[in-house]
Amino acid sequence: MNQTLHNQNPDPKRWFALAAVCFGLFMALLDVTIVNVALPTIQEEFQSDFSELEWVLNAYTLVFAVALITVARLGDIYGRKLFFMLGLVVFSIGSLLCALAPDIMSLNIFRGVQGLGASAMMSLSMAIISTTFTGKERGIAFGVWGSVSGLATAIGPLVGGILVEKINWESIFYINLPIGLMALGMAYFFIKESKDNQASKSIDLWGVLLITTAVFCLVFGLIEVNQPNLDWTSPRILALLGGSLVSFIVFILVELRLNSPMVNPRIFKNLSYSGACIAAFCLSAGVYALFFYLTLLLQNYFGYTALETGIRFITISGFALILGPVSGILSNKIGTKPIISGALAILSVAVFMMTVVSSEQSTWTALIAAFLLAGIGNGLVNPPISTTAVDTVPNRIVGMASGVNNVSRQIGIAFGTAFLGAILSNQYVDAIQTKIGGLKSIPENARQEIIDGVSAAGPIAGSQGLQGAGSEQYQNMPGFSEIQSIAKTAFVNSLDQVFIAAGVILAIGAILSWLLIRKSDFLNDKA
Incomplete structure (x- = not known):
């Protein structure tokens, strides 16, 4: 009866509620990528080593992933609006502390605070949309959600490049304060509270x-x-x-x-829900983990500035604004299965096409077709994954379901970064050992020292051609120009293998989502 009344009298403030959710989502995802282009400036500011610098990214990702399920379930029990707003407050405070950080250790700790707030905003955004919208409007709302999700992830380097070059690195954190304040006010006035009334109030x-x-x-x-x-x-x-x-x-x-568990493992008996989680994992591992390596390619190999790199990423992110709502509408008409599987297949083809960079004559223009195709796939894929994740479970546990789905995304990014990084490093080191070991222009007694040094500098040094990567020790040696050329060639050829691996991950996601997602698993009483 309540569901029927809800369908007959939709909340007139629901689209403002969606705007509030999207503001929070945009901040949470933007900070996953916006920091990348500021890292060189931060390193210079704090005189930090590379491992300390990595934790500027990893502290955020780690806390984000760890807290997602817990805060999602707490939102189910005590109120999704309440915990979404708490997430906004924690994230904004963390942003302010990051901008004021006196040293690299403090910055890394405060990035963890940001990650904690972001976990609440990310997981509960899907749950709030699912309980605010019904029927065809839910598909459109998730389309907008997907547009914001894809745009924020890909536009981070552009926004970061503008802020770092025109203002300072602290501005990438200060920008969250007015956005957070606006989102907090809109959330307070426009989002209706919802919770799982059947859940036990005791914490598991x-x-x-x-x-x-x-x-x-x-x-x-x-x-x-x-x-x-x-x-x-x-x-x-x-x-x-x-x-x-x-x-x-x-x-x-x-x-x-347990009668009221933190996560009910039986949820995975629903094959469609499992398919949505697998699709989210493969999307993150095959595409979003790839942005770091594409940034290295464009900035260090092709020589573009942070801002110029961000502009080129628009070819991927721009489609999300247009295709996100279209994807939501198509999901209502033909179902989510063909869109998820088809979009992942498109992304797989696009990533395979990026292998053209292995050609020594390749330039940025060789990647345009692949980037445009990836933009189409990225613009289509996010809304139906979210729709499938929440439309195959009862409304009362959508917080838990969306939290698990988002954990799949975060673990996908972590796995993709590690797995693709291992492939890149191994291929790079093997190429360095083979090529430099065969150089006749370098004295035999110095070759192993150079091999060890260039290998230790890693693929980042290779993408830079040893410029600014501890290359001073090699500059006066015979054959230095050859070493530079070998390092850059080793990087781009190794990147070829990374693209192939990412393409395979996406192809696996396309196949499994097609096999697992079924129309019969969707709950008709949610429409």
Whole structure:
């Protein structure tokens, strides 16, 4: 009866509520990529080493992923609007503290505070949309959500480039304050409170502890795997990944015994929901994890500035504004399955097309067709994944469902960055050892020292051709120009293998989403 009344009398403020949610979502996702272009300036400001600098990115990603499920479930129990607004406040405070950070350690801690706030905004945004909109309007609303999601992820380098070049690096954090204040006011006035009235008010402490441990060990292990002297077989990495696996298993066993669990494992018996999570994982691992390496290619290999790089990423992000709502409408007409699978297939083809950069004569223009095709796929894929994730579960647990789906996205980014980075590093080091080892212009007794030095500098040095990457020790050696050329060629040829791996991940996502998602799993009483 209540559902019927809701359908007959939709909330007149619902589109303003969507705007509030999108403001918060935009901030949360923008800060995943906006910091990339500011890292060189931050490194110079704080005189930090590379490992400290990496944690400017990783602290945000780690806390974001770890807290997602917990805050989503707390929102289900105590109020989604309440925890969304708390997320806005925490994120804004974290942004202010980041801008005022006196040193790199403080900045990394405050990035974690940002990640905590972002986890609430990201997970509960889907739940709020699902409980605010019904029928065809829900598809359109998720289309707008997808547009903002795709735009924020891809436009980060452009916004960051403008702010860093025209103002200072602190401005990338200050910009969140007016946006956060606006979103907070709109959320207070326009979002209606919703919760799971059947949920127990007691907190599943064992569930919180186990899922936090499991996600922390998994994401931290994926982050650490590319540290110097560590790989997939290192005891430290095996211990983290093994600890994650054990924690997940115990978590499932515990949750199955509870009446009101943090996450009900039975949710994955719904094959369509599982398909949406797999699609979200493959999308993040195959596309969004790739942006870091594309940034290296455009800035360090092709020589574009941060701003020029951001402008070129518009070819990917621009389509999200147009195709997001279109994707939502198409989902209502033909279902989400063909759009998700088709969009992932388009993205797979686009990423495979990026292998043209292995040609020594290649320029930015060789990538335009691939970027445009990736833009079409990116613009189409996000709304139907979100729709599938929340339309295949009852309204009362959409917070939990959206939280798990978003964790799939974050783990996908962490896995993709680690996996693709390992491929890039291994290919790069092998090429350096082979090519420099065969140089006759370098004295034989100096070759191994140069190989070790260039290999330790890594693919980033290769993308720069050793410029500004500790190359001073090689500049007076015979054959230095050849070393530079080998390093850059090794980078771009290794990147070729990264594109192939990312394309395979996306193809797997396209196949599995086609096999798993079924129209019969969607709940008609939610329409």
